[in-house]
Amino acid sequence: MTPGNDDARSRQVRPGRSMPARVWSGVGRATKEPDRARTASIGAASRAHRGRPGEPRRVAYLYILPATAVFVLFVLFPLVRSGWFSLYDWDGLGTGVWAGLANYEAVFTEPGLRGAFLHALVLIVFYAVIPVALGLLLAATMTRARMSGLGFFRVVLFLPQVIPMVVVAVAWRQIYEPQGPLNDTLRAVGLDSLARPWLGDYTAALPSVGLVGTWIGTGLCLILFLAGMAKIPRELYEAARLDGAGRLREFFAITLPSVRGELSVALTLTVIAALKTFDLVYVMTSGGPGNQTTVPSYEVYNNAFLIGRVGTAAALALVLTAVVFLVTLVINRIGEKADE
Template identity: 65%
Template sequence: VLIGLALASVLQRARVRGLGFFRTVVFLPQVVAMVVVAVAWRHIYAPDGPLNDVLRAVGLDGVARGWLGDYTFALPAVGVIGTWFETGLVTVLLLAGMSRIPRERYEAARLDGAGPFAEFFAVVLPAVRGEIAVAVTLTVIAALRTFDLVYITTSGGPGNSTSVPSYEVYHRAFELGQVGSAAAIGVCLTVLIFVITLGVNRLADRSTA
């Protein structure tokens, strides 16, 4: 969400020509099936993949590793994929909110001597709190219910280092035969998503009241 907010702010403030094209580019991951995304990133993260090739080319051989097979870096590596996938949606959502801010507010802030950062916190941030709440809700739900990304890239490994709730439901139900515990996790996950959604929406309503 923070990356999307920063990117949307830069694009909106710079008033880049062809903004529609940039919106299309950043939103592109959303129209690609997660299975395709996961396979592509699995290739990028492979020990002989493009990422390690670049690191070796710039003399960082010691940094190169099998990212998805490393206990320390597997979860952050999967997190990077999820962040890349969701950033476009968040950016487009926030850009839509920022485009509705009247120019008079920007002009008034500048007449008061506000710089870019003061303008952002005084004008932009209060105006897009509703969109931020929606973005937070969508990204949290996406993170909690991610299954195909984890299944294709790491299958919950190494060990259980990348096992997320939705994958744990599958693992217990179909691999361990523990249908009862899988159902319990599924119910808890549903309740958790509902509570988070309700909480974020309540906070957004209070901040805009």
């Protein structure tokens, strides 16, 4: 991709560090500075001289008012309310009964809800692990040759990321139909015994949903890693070759560390997509057959709006949010190490 990506990514991934050490006028930050007086005076001087746009401004509050108001009303407040709801036993209509942490207990002990998280783990393998591994492997074997015409392939390989998930689900449902293209192909090559109603099959349903995630993620990973590896200086490989390093050593010593940034981006996008899977399950299987393809998001919807367990749904949603936060932080660590 464009060379500027890495800066922007690291800006995003580690916001704390990207704060430039500008002195500004010292207001608000001055309390943290050891010699406050000097900082403030420098700030005052530069303000007097140049009137920089970084000077303290009350008008800033007006600028951030709409964004902040909308954010507080529609993100922060609902989040807090979810926490409140999660402590009650409520069917969405009558009056709620205080439940303490029972809903959270249910999330971790109830087989149906725990199962949803286990399914999410399986989906992570299909959405993230396989595409990333495949993308790394393919990109590493391809990267020796400078290739032209990559632009076209990039457009095509990235396409699955853009198409509405509901449309993807409709397309793949057709592929998995009992008389659909997948079974037709299997029968045509004499593998009739493998043909089955994929989404209705107890063992095949979850991997079938997962495979759609693999389809969505692989192209993304491939183009990310191709772009990352193209930036590695060839001299590194030549030096390694002189040292007698084999292809495997080369990969782990040079290639993999060089694309850590891309790896962290790819993992974040794909793992979060796996954890937040909803549309696909809703349209393709509705969690079935049985409970074979339920996922956390689907259970949030199901508990809150279909079976009237609002408290449980809220607790589940908050646990899911915590998992998303945690996973994002852990994966960003991978990218962070790259710059050390």
